[in-house]
Amino acid sequence: xxxxxxxxxxxxxxxxxxxxxxxxxxxxxxxxxxxxxxxxxxxxxxxxxxxxxxxxxxxxxxxxxxxxxxxxxxxxxxxxxxxxxxxxxxxxxxxxxxxxxxxxxxxxxxxxxxxxxxxxxxxxxxxxxxxxxxxxxxxxxxxxxxxxxxxxxxxxxxxxxxxxxxxxxxxxxxxxxxxxxxxxxxxxxxxxxxxxxxxxxxxxxxxxxxxxxxxxxxxxxxxxxxxxxxxxxxxxxxxxxxxxxxxxxxxxxxxxxxxxxxxxxxxxxxxxxxxxxxxxxxxxxxxxxxxxxxxxxxxxxxxxxxxxxxxxxxxxxxxxxxxxxxxxxxxxxxxxxxxxxxxxxxxxxxxxxxxxxxxxxxxxxxxxxxxxxxxxxxxxxxxxxxxxxxxxxxxxxxxxxxxxxxxxxxxxxxxxxxxxxxxxxxxxxxxxxxxxxxxxxxxxxxxxxxxxxxxxxxxxxxxxxxxxxxxxxxxxxxxxxxxxxxxxxxxxxxxxxxxxxxxxxxxxxxxxxxxxxxxxxxxxxxxxxxxxxxxxxxxxxxxxxxxxxxxxxxxxxxxxxxxxxxxxxxxxxxxxxxxxxxxxxxxxxxxxx
Numbered sequence: 001x002x003x004x005x006x007x008x009x010x011x012x013x014x015x016x017x018x019x020x021x022x023x024x025x026x027x028x029x030x031x032x033x034x035x036x037x038x039x040x041x042x043x044x045x046x047x048x049x050x051x052x053x054x055x056x057x058x059x060x061x062x063x064x065x066x067x068x069x070x071x072x073x074x075x076x077x078x079x080x081x082x083x084x085x086x087x088x089x090x091x092x093x094x095x096x097x098x099x100x101x102x103x104x105x106x107x108x109x110x111x112x113x114x115x116x117x118x119x120x121x122x123x124x125x126x127x128x129x130x131x132x133x134x135x136x137x138x139x140x141x142x143x144x145x146x147x148x149x150x151x152x153x154x155x156x157x158x159x160x161x162x163x164x165x166x167x168x169x170x171x172x173x174x175x176x177x178x179x180x181x182x183x184x185x186x187x188x189x190x191x192x193x194x195x196x197x198x199x200x201x202x203x204x205x206x207x208x209x210x211x212x213x214x215x216x217x218x219x220x221x222x223x224x225x226x227x228x229x230x231x232x233x234x235x236x237x238x239x240x241x242x243x244x245x246x247x248x249x250x251x252x253x254x255x256x257x258x259x260x261x262x263x264x265x266x267x268x269x270x271x272x273x274x275x276x277x278x279x280x281x282x283x284x285x286x287x288x289x290x291x292x293x294x295x296x297x298x299x300x301x302x303x304x305x306x307x308x309x310x311x312x313x314x315x316x317x318x319x320x321x322x323x324x325x326x327x328x329x330x331x332x333x334x335x336x337x338x339x340x341x342x343x344x345x346x347x348x349x350x351x352x353x354x355x356x357x358x359x360x361x362x363x364x365x366x367x368x369x370x371x372x373x374x375x376x377x378x379x380x381x382x383x384x385x386x387x388x389x390x391x392x393x394x395x396x397x398x399x400x401x402x403x404x405x406x407x408x409x410x411x412x413x414x415x416x417x418x419x420x421x422x423x424x425x426x427x428x429x430x431x432x433x434x435x436x437x438x439x440x441x442x443x444x445x446x447x448x449x450x451x452x453x454x455x456x457x458x459x460x461x462x463x464x465x466x467x468x469x470x471x472x473x474x475x476x477x478x479x480x481x482x483x484x485x486x487x488x489x490x491x492x493x494x495x496x497x498x499x500x501x502x503x504x505x506x507x508x509x510x511x512x513x514x515x516x517x518x519x520x521x522x523x524x525x526x527x528x529x530x531x532x533x534x535x536x537x538x539x540x541x542x543x544x545x546x547x548x549x550x551x552x553x554x555x556x557x558x559x560x561x562x563x564x565x566x567x568x569x570x571x572x573x574x575x576x577x578x579x580x581x582x583x584x585x586x587x588x589x590x591x592x593x
Contacts, residue, residue, distance in 0.1 A: 059206060061088055062106050066095040066113035066125035066161070069383055070229070070435050072150055075191045076112045082199050088206055096124035096439050096586065100131040106143055108177075108206075110198060111165055112191075114150040117549035117592065119157025121165070124439045127584045129161070132168050143174035148194045149182045154321030154377075156348070158182070177201050186378045229381060232275055232431040233262045237424045238396065245488035251403040252456060252491060253422060254387070257432060259395040264432075266390065268463035269440035269591070271383040272397050275431040276420040278317045278379075282357060283308060286317070289360050296369040307369045315376040318416035320351045320359060327375040332365040358408055382417035383435055385546060385591055387459035391470035397432070400459040400491065440544065440591045445473035448506075448541040450533070452522055452556055454482040457547025458491050460591055464544075465499055477504060478536065482511035482522040482552075522552070523559040533560075534567035542587045549592035560588075 061083055065076035073094070080092040095113070103109070116122050121129045131137065147169075149162020159182040166180040178197050183190040227233040239256035257272070266272075287294060287307070294308035311317060325347060329337045337359075340346045354362075356376075388398035403422045404415025414422070424430060442464055443449065451461040458481055468477060479496065483489035490496075490510070499505035509525040526533060537543070543560070545553050557579065564575040582588035 059089060059107060061090040061108040061110070061202070061206075063090065063092045064095050064098055064109065064111045064113075064125075064128070065092070066111065066122045066128075068114045068116045068122040071187060072112040072114050072122075072148075075148065075150075075187075075195070076110075078191075079110060079112070079195050079198060082195055083202065086199060086203055088202060094124060094438070095122070095128050098128055100128060100584070103128075103132075103143075104137065104140065106140075106145075108202075109143060109145040109169075109174075110148075111145070111162075112148045112150070113162050113165060115152075115155070115157060115159050115161040117553075119155075119160035121161035123590045123592070125161070127580055129165070130580055132165070132172070137172065139173045140169060141173040143169065143172075144177050145169050145174045146177040146194075146198060147180045148191060149180060150187055150191075151182065151184065153184045153323050154319065154351070158184075184377075185380055227262055227264060227433055229273055229433050229435070232273070232381075232433045233259070233264060234429050235259055235262070235397075235432050237426055237428045237430060240421070240424055240426070243400075243491055248488035249484065250455075250489060251405065251422065252489075253401045253403060254492075255399050255401055255421060255424075256388075256393075257397045257399070257430065259397060262395070264395070264397075264434055266386055266397065266434045267436070268386070268389050268442055268467045269437045269460055270386050271435040271437055272386050272399055273381040273383050273433040273435050274399075274417055274421065275381045276379075276417040277312050278315075278416065279414065279419060279423075280312070282317055282414075283311045286311070286357050286360055289364050290367055290372060292367075292369050292372065298369050298373060307373075310373060314379050315373060316379050316416065317356055317376070318414070318419075319377070320354055320356045321377065322347045322351045324356065324375055324377065325351045325354075325359065328359065328363075328365065331367040331371055331375070332363040334363040337363045355408060355413055357413075361409070379416075381433075383593075385457075385459040385463075387462045389463045389466035389470060392466035397434075398462075400456045400462075402456045437591065439586070440546075440589050441586075442467060443475070443542050443587075445471045446475050448476040448478070448536055448539055450478045450480070450536060450541050450543045452480045452526065452543070452545045452547075454522055454547040454552050455489075456491075457545075457552075457591075460546050461544070462492055462495065465495075465504065469499070469502075469504055473504075476506040476536070476541075478507040478509075478541075479505060480509045480511070480522045480525055482513065482525075484512065484514040486510070486512045486515055521555065523555045526556065526559050527563065530563040530567055533563055537564075537582075540587075542589065543582070544589050544591070546591045547593075553590055553592045 063076050063079055063083075065073040067073040076092055080090055083090040113125060114122055120126070147162050147166040149159035149166075151159035151162070162180060162182065166176075170176060178201065181190055181194045236258045237255065238258045239254065241254045242251060243254045244250050244252045284294075292307060294306060296307040297304050298307050298310050300310055300314060325337075326341050329341050340350050384399040384401060386397050387400045388396065401418050401421050403418045405419065406413055421430075440460065445468065449464070451464065453461055461479060465477065468475070477499075483491065496505065496508060500508060509529065511520045511522045511525045513519045513521055545556055547553065561572070561575045561579060564570060564578050565572060568575065568578065570578065579588060
């Protein structure tokens with residue numbers, strides 16, 4: 001959408017600019033709304049106060065954030081503030097809201113993207129990604145750009161999405177302002193350096209261009225909560241209930257968390273961030289083998305704390321990676337471990353199948369406390385799709401947790417966050433924050449929705465139904481749910497039966513993969529209802545997918561593509577374009593992990 005240029009004089013422009021600087025955020029929002037109403041209902045987020053004489057000299061810098069867990073968005077917002085501070089005209093937009101054809105008009109573009117799943121960009125950036133690799137765009141010769149890529153080096157396709165964006169923009173004729181920078185889990189230092197490099201470049205190359213700061217939604221947003229990932233709320237557990245049967249292979253918990261007087265608010269589709277602690281038993285087992293004392297002093301960002309405290313709150317101990325194995329091998333000095341790290345395939349397989357504690361048990365090392373910490377990754381919070389609507393539960397947040405636990409060398413091992421949560425009791429404290437997910441929202445109440453989930457992927461759909469019941473929504477609702485066994489693994493069974501009985505849940509299709517000789521999955525159930533699915537899509541239905549990214553979500557998308565080919569009489573390329581158009585229209589949304 002083009003910025004609105006108001007036909008005002010230079011003197012009026014100066015007065016408006018002075019006025020804007022003196023207004024608080026609420027007053028700025030009022031002024032934007034007034035200009036909106038006075039200007040044919042154009043969006044106030046796109047209003048740019050410039051004079052006719054200035055418009056030709058205005059250079060706009062675009063920042064696109066492509067985020068899965070919020071980190072890319074946070075860095076993009078920081079860069080936005082940096083660029084505004086030096087007086088340049090800048091706009092910040094989430095990848096899912098970006099108008100694809102606009103990229104051919106961009107002069108200066110900065111993309112901050114994470115990598116998700118099997119080396120793919122975040123779901124919100126898929127449409128842009130596919131567009132750049134399509135035949136719909138041939139060159140970007142006027143583009144100057146830089147990419148910051150976020151990832152996790154424990155995965156095979158580390159920062160692949162950012163690398164792919166960078167190489168494709170270059171292939172299309174774009175000019176790199178600076179080389180791609182990649183960030184691991186401890187991303188902040190690298191991100192800060194990249195931001196500073198960007199600012200240095202812009203100050204050097206754009207300082208002579210007349211600029212005018214645009215009004216942006218970032219300027220008029222009001223902070224909704226004082227609690228964030230960096231400053232979490234200390235909440236209390238009110239319910240921790242196993243919802244799979246006693247004999248079930250899976251241990252899945254329904255956990256209710258009391259938000260107290262935090263005033264934390266969320267919407268269906270949002271996630272709850274959990275800062276977990278490593279179990280004391282695991283820490284003590286590791287320290288015993290390494291012959292390190294709990295109270296050994298260590299440096300943590302300039303503060304002296306005990307080794308036990310560092311391992312409890314600040315470092316990952318449950319997820320091994322090739323980098324951890326390689327770093328630890330230098331201290332262990334064991335020939336067999338050195339042999340493993342010399343072969344890339346063996347290293348990946350070993351790190352994937354051997355927890356850190358078992359690696360230490362196999363290959364004890366003579367190592368200091370600081371040296372051991374240098375091998376480890378920083379502890380990061382886990383995100384869980386919220387399984388409740390505040391219209392139903394008030395100041396509570398419910399989550400559905402699949403507990404990771406298994407036997408290794410005769411000893412019981414647990415996942416970091418899920419194991420921690422499984423042992424919490426009523427009134428125990430847990431540090432939390434809300435992670436908004438604007439790319440997984442309910443449509444208006446009269447629009448039909450199709451919900452597809454497996455296992456704990458049922459969580460956000462429970463929230464959806466609570467919200468639709470509270471809203472007396474008229475739109476039809478269809479659930480596809482899959483798990484292993486009907487008797488033991490039908491999560492929230494009585495609630496779904498209630499929604500069927502009241503008519504709120506229009507249809508429900510269930511896939512139990514282990515209840516018969518031939519495995520049946522949700523994609524099988526979906527394909528069996530191909531014509532109905534196609535009719536719902538033509539009626540404007542929104543499709544939601546939640547669950548495993550590497551297998552289930554990919555299989556579901558292939559099935560949907562086949563349905564569109566069959567029912568819509570399209571070839572594969574046309575069907576894939578149809579899916580992508582649904583994605584752009586925010587009618588095909590995924591919350592996958």
